[in-house]
Amino acid sequence: MGSSWKATVLLTWLLAAESVHGLPQSQPIGSVAESILEQTATEPSTAFKTQYPPSNSEARVLIPEASPIYRIALDTEGHPAEPPFPSTNVIRVLDGIADLLSPDNSSANSSLSATSVLPATAPATVASPTDVPSQGASTNLPGPSNDSIANSSLSATSVLPATAPATVASPTDVPSQGASTNLPGPSNDSIANSSLSATSVLPATAPATVASPTNVPSQGASTNLPGPSNDSIANSSLSATSVLPATAPATVASPTDVPSQGASTDLPGPPDDPDSPSDMDDQDVFEPVATNAPPANIKARHDHPVKNLHANTSKPIETNKFYAGLFLGTQTNASFTQPYSLSWSRGQGTLKSYGVGVSHLEAKVLAFGPKNDKLPGRPVEYYINPVGLQHIVLSATELDKKSVLGVEKPRAFSAHAVLKRSASSDQSITFPVVQGMGYITGIYNRLQPLIESGVFFRKVVRAGSPKSGIFKYQVALEDGTHWVLYVTPNDGNDPNLKLVSKSSIRGTHGFSGTIQIAKNPAGKSGEKFYDNSAGVYPVSGHITGSVTGDAGSYSLAWTKAGKHAHRTPLIMFALPHHVESFDDGTAARVTSIHLRSTTKGNATAVIGDSWAMVEPDLPVDMGFAPWSATSGNVHALSPQAKKAIVEVAPYELQQNISEQSNLNSMYYSGKALSKFATLVWTVSQLGGDLHAASDAFKELKTSFARFVNNQQEYPLAYDSVWKGVVSTAGYKGDLNQDFGNTAYNDHHFHYGYFIQAAAIIGSLDSSWLDQNKDWVNMLVRDAGNSVENDPHFPFSRAFDWFNGHSWAKGLFESYDGKDEESTSEDTMFAYAVKMWGRTIGDASMEARGNLMLGIMRRSLDNYFLMRNNNINQPSKFIGNKVTGILFENKVDHTTYFGNSLEFIQGIHMLPLLPNSAYTRTPQFVAEEWEAMFAPNASTPADKVKGGWKGVLFANLALVNPKASWSFFAQHHFDYSWIDGGATRTWYLAYAAALGGL
Numbered sequence: 003m004g005s006s007w008k009a010t011v012l013l014t015w016l017l018a019a020e021s022v023h024g025l026p027q028s029q030p031i032g033s034v035a036e037s038i039l040e041q042t043a044t045e046p047s048t049a050f051k052t053q054y055p056p057s058n059s060e061a062r063v064l065i066p067e068a069s070p071i072y073r074i075a076l077d078t079e080g081h082p083a084e085p086p087f088p089s090t091n092v093i094r095v096l097d098g099i100a101d102l103l104s105p106d107n108s109s110a111n112s113s114l115s116a117t118s119v120l121p122a123t124a125p126a127t128v129a130s131p132t133d134v135p136s137q138g139a140s141t142n143l144p145g146p147s148n149d150s151i152a153n154s155s156l157s158a159t160s161v162l163p164a165t166a167p168a169t170v171a172s173p174t175d176v177p178s179q180g181a182s183t184n185l186p187g188p189s190n191d192s193i194a195n196s197s198l199s200a201t202s203v204l205p206a207t208a209p210a211t212v213a214s215p216t217n218v219p220s221q222g223a224s225t226n227l228p229g230p231s232n233d234s235i236a237n238s239s240l241s242a243t244s245v246l247p248a249t250a251p252a253t254v255a256s257p258t259d260v261p262s263q264g265a266s267t268d269l270p271g272p273p274d275d276p277d278s279p280s281d282m283d284d285q286d287v288f289e290p291v292a293t294n295a296p297p298a299n300i301k302a303r304h305d306h307p308v309k310n311l312h313a314n315t316s317k318p319i320e321t322n323k324f325y326a327g328l329f330l331g332t333q334t335n336a337s338f339t340q341p342y343s344l345s346w347s348r349g350q351g352t353l354k355s356y357g358v359g360v361s362h363l364e365a366k367v368l369a370f371g372p373k374n375d376k377l378p379g380r381p382v383e384y385y386i387n388p389v390g391l392q393h394i395v396l397s398a399t400e401l402d403k404k405s406v407l408g409v410e411k412p413r414a415f416s417a418h419a420v421l422k423r424s425a426s427s428d429q430s431i432t433f434p435v436v437q438g439m440g441y442i443t444g445i446y447n448r449l450q451p452l453i454e455s456g457v458f459f460r461k462v463v464r465a466g467s468p469k470s471g472i473f474k475y476q477v478a479l480e481d482g483t484h485w486v487l488y489v490t491p492n493d494g495n496d497p498n499l500k501l502v503s504k505s506s507i508r509g510t511h512g513f514s515g516t517i518q519i520a521k522n523p524a525g526k527s528g529e530k531f532y533d534n535s536a537g538v539y540p541v542s543g544h545i546t547g548s549v550t551g552d553a554g555s556y557s558l559a560w561t562k563a564g565k566h567a568h569r570t571p572l573i574m575f576a577l578p579h580h581v582e583s584f585d586d587g588t589a590a591r592v593t594s595i596h597l598r599s600t601t602k603g604n605a606t607a608v609i610g611d612s613w614a615m616v617e618p619d620l621p622v623d624m625g626f627a628p629w630s631a632t633s634g635n636v637h638a639l640s641p642q643a644k645k646a647i648v649e650v651a652p653y654e655l656q657q658n659i660s661e662q663s664n665l666n667s668m669y670y671s672g673k674a675l676s677k678f679a680t681l682v683w684t685v686s687q688l689g690g691d692l693h694a695a696s697d698a699f700k701e702l703k704t705s706f707a708r709f710v711n712n713q714q715e716y717p718l719a720y721d722s723v724w725k726g727v728v729s730t731a732g733y734k735g736d737l738n739q740d741f742g743n744t745a746y747n748d749h750h751f752h753y754g755y756f757i758q759a760a761a762i763i764g765s766l767d768s769s770w771l772d773q774n775k776d777w778v779n780m781l782v783r784d785a786g787n788s789v790e791n792d793p794h795f796p797f798s799r800a801f802d803w804f805n806g807h808s809w810a811k812g813l814f815e816s817y818d819g820k821d822e823e824s825t826s827e828d829t830m831f832a833y834a835v836k837m838w839g840r841t842i843g844d845a846s847m848e849a850r851g852n853l854m855l856g857i858m859r860r861s862l863d864n865y866f867l868m869r870n871n872n873i874n875q876p877s878k879f880i881g882n883k884v885t886g887i888l889f890e891n892k893v894d895h896t897t898y899f900g901n902s903l904e905f906i907q908g909i910h911m912l913p914l915l916p917n918s919a920y921t922r923t924p925q926f927v928a929e930e931w932e933a934m935f936a937p938n939a940s941t942p943a944d945k946v947k948g949g950w951k952g953v954l955f956a957n958l959a960l961v962n963p964k965a966s967w968s969f970f971a972q973h974h975f976d977y978s979w980i981d982g983g984a985t986r987t988w989y990l991a992y993a994a995a996l997g998g999l
């Protein structure tokens with residue numbers, strides 16, 4: 003009796019659901035996609051059969067007793083139980099807990115207790131010390147606003163619902179207990195556990211080794227700027243008043259006062275045709291840099307502090323990619339394929355499952371930080387996607403604590419997670435984990451499928467076969483979302499899935515075949531797209547790219563597998579910056595299925611096995627000189643500007659180049675070399691003063707040779723475990739040394755500075771290249787290799803060609819995935835690669851750098867440098883103007899080294915180089931200045947202290963070069979305003995050039 007009644011109810015419900023989820027007709031559906039849809043199998047309207055309530059009475063009351071866990075602590079890297087990850091400071095943790103419990107901790111939300119934040123049933127790792135938000139918030143930003151406190155009257159139970167379903171859509175402002183304790187500041191915990199340590203920001207040993215350039219006077223040195231300059235400036239014996247103002251030429255050491263022996267031999271004058279970009283005609287951007295082994299003096303080491311226990315390959319391993327959670331530490335952190343994230347449940351969470359959980363979060367479940375009252379629009383300080391919600395888990399009844407997860411075929415755009423019943427078993431589920439994949443696909447080998455949900459199944463409907471041999475189910479979850487599930491049994495038999503409880507569906511014993519799931523926000527028409535591509539899945543991705551003239555193009559293509567793969571197109575999700583740059587053919591295959599990504603706006607499903615993206619307007623002509631979109635390269639400075647440069651330069655040229663670059667840090671050493679290379683170039687090529695720069699040039703080369711000879715304090719080693727070139731600073735027990743270089747953090751930043759310096763040196767002295775090219779190419783190959791088959795280095799370690807920018811985090815386990823703070827040092831790397839390619843005549847490398855700059859200009863504009871009309875970040879976050887640190891799972895308007903506004907914004911400005919005017923759009927720069935650094939804003943640039951002041955005013959040159967010039971040319975200039983990685987000389991030249999002054 004019941005079944006026809008149920009069918010009627012169900013059909014009614016489906017029709018209602020259709021009207022709710024039906025597509026707005028205004029949404030363009032690509033013509034190709036439409037024509038594909040025509041071939042879709044007939045609607046299996048007679049096959050609907052509800053499976054809820056479960057017919058199987060023995061299993062219908064298995065209601066999970068616990069609730070999903072929202073981890074909303076700010077920065078939760080590093081599981082303390084997992085050496086060698088950063089160890090825990092127990093005292094600090096106890097302090098943190100005391101702080102949480104303290105009744106006067108926060109005015110309105112004192113009813114929260116640690117126990118309500120961390121339920122008793124939570125897995126042990128939830129209550130890990132790193133989850134405890136630090137109380138060490140900066141004093142620079144306001145505490146929780148009254149508003150956020152007012153909103154925080156919600157109880158902890160609404161954050162951590164006792165019954166999951168109703169509260170999945172918890173109020174967006176809920177992070178109430180975070181009002182004070184989650185303050186994303188330079189939290190002690192996050193610093194201690196992050197890739198940066200407080201001590202590595204300002205290394206204790208740095209000052210001692212930094213020369214005090216006696217001619218560089220200073221006072222009031224900044225203590226904030228990450229650069230070796232602080233103490234060197236502070237130690238200087240000269241006061242600011244002895245600075246010879248640009249306007250007082252008579253007292254300035256004239257060029258003739260500068261020792262000039264040997265000047266004529268070394269430095270060439272400015273060439274007649276200074277910028278000679280290679281002519282690009284269908285130039286492949288992915289030709290090999292080199293294939294030889296690293297130089298012999300880079301010793302191999304086989305004892306990397308982070309063991310590779312789970313990635314099964316003898317090839318170089320991607321250390322900074324989206325799936326590192328599969329092989330690092332507990333192996334339970336998410337891989338962010340976008341829009342989905344996947345993680346091995348490993349007996350944790352609500353379900354205690356041993357399967358792989360799939361999560362897709364709607365905007366309404368985001369947790370937001372407190373508002374920043376100082377900024378216009380009072381933006382929230384951070385947003386975070388709750389971790390631990392398991393919408394669907396693909397598992398098997400046989401999996402248990404003996405089950406093991408291994409990683410096979412780790413590559414640039416994919417890896418395969420293989421979940422075995424036990425280490426020795428061949429019963430397994432293989433998950434191809436591919437960026438952008440349209441379904442989560444589990445390839446089962448002789449296991450009984452167990453499909454679970456931590457937010458509970460509301461309805462599961464058997465929905466026929468879209469194609470022969472493929473069995474479809476419609477799944478509605480209690481959070482109101484709709485999913486489709488496809489089963490493709492190897493034997494073609496009905497898989498007979500049964501809903502056995504609110505949280506589990508079971509198949510038959512010994513199942514072999516694929517199970518695929520996808521979330522469908524687009525009703526019937528969305529379902530047609532999913533039906534059409536069901537049964538196939540991508541197994542790996544590949545990129546190609548070329549540059550012709552100033553137009554770049556690149557293509558992502560996927561190898562696929564599955565039933566009828568040869569005649570079934572893939573469905574893949576693209577990020578906003580992809581869609582924006584699709585060529586016409588690809589744009590025609592865009593569907594109306596949109597699912598939000600975790601931190602990059604809506605992803606859009608696209609039909610087909612490849613996408614082609616176009617980047618017009620690459621900065622191919624950009625060279626070493628100041629550059630802008632309107633003026634191009636500016637080589638000719640006015641006599642006034644030249645004079646100022648020649649007057650100011652001697653003070654900076656006489657700094658001790660050798661000592662400033664001889665540090666225990668690749669980062670700081672590279673910055674120093676880059677700074678002096680830029681200075682030498684500016685004085686000789688823009689100032690036209692070869693004499694003045696000659697000695698510095700020699701010393702620069704000598705200083706650079708220290709690194710090529712591998713004689714710096716912490717020499718480089720070739721790590722044969724993960725395969726790459728690392729600093730040895732982290733081999734002594736503290737992986738945070740040198741910003742985590744040894745564990746592959748920040749290589750593009752660190753090595754980018756060396757590469758940029760080398761590009762300049764080699765351009766001024768081509769004879770230098772013979773001895774140094776291999777070493778510099780080694781750095782390029784380590785941080786940004788161009789090929790997948792180099793036995794020594796992985797492809798493109800830092801730059802993620804899918805996400806359109808680099809990830810700085812290396813082998814550090816993280817709840818929130820990879821992250822990147824400094825977008826400007828990311829673009830610096832691309833610029834360095836471009837210019838090094840030009841210097842050594844590697845047109846492919848030059849083209850690659852140009853293309854990376856083009857892609858980054860677009861991705862930064864979409865996600866990181868937020869103009870007021872940004873649509874991809876939450877509207878209440880956009881007022882921050884920059885992301886701060888963008889993780890795969892959260893975005894936090896802060897830095898790893900402090901929370902002052904000028905740090906947060908400034909680390910997206912420095913170093914100011916020719917590419918800055920390309921990657922930081924004038925509109926963005928103007929909006930940011932107005933909102934933050936203008937005289938009437940919260941942090942007037944005039945009042946900022948130390949080297950950040952110089953950074954801000956150099957950045958001002960992008961929109962107001964005249965004001966920038968006035969600042970740097972002012973009387974009584976205080977050299978503490980110049981950070982250790984920059985020079986007043988270059989800043990003057992930069993402002994003069996951009997302003998035509």
Ligand SMILES: *[C@@H]1O[C@H](CO)[C@@H](O)[C@H](O)[C@H]1NC(C)=O
Nearest residue numbers: 523596597598603604873874
């Ligand atoms: C993202 O997708 C959702 C759902 O389709 C839509 O409501 C929203 O407007 C989209 N946002 C953007 C920026 O396109």
